[in-house]
Amino acid sequence: xxxxxxxxxxxxxxxxxxxxxxxxxxxxxxxxxxxxxxxxxxxxxxxxxxxxxxxxxxxxxxx
Ligand code: F3S
Numbered sequence: 451x452x453x454x455x456x457x458x459x460x461x462x463x464x465x466x467x468x469x470x471x472x473x474x475x476x477x478x479x480x481x482x483x484x485x486x487x488x489x490x491x492x493x494x495x496x497x498x499x500x501x502x503x504x505x506x507x508x509x510x511x512x513x
Contacts (some may be wrong), residue, residue: 451488454512465502470495
């Protein structure tokens, strides 16, 4: 699983960091760090995080 976050769209809502803290980390209000290649055991969390983002900034791709 791969993820892309549209950082122009991201508004720092932090739902992703709350739901999948091993993949998303927020520094300050809008500096989002993330792991593009998602470990298998984090897939479900990342799916939930993508669905929870209020501005749909997270795009999940399967590989
Ligand atoms: Fe940004 Fe959405 Fe996460 S706005 S901080 S990608 S929940």
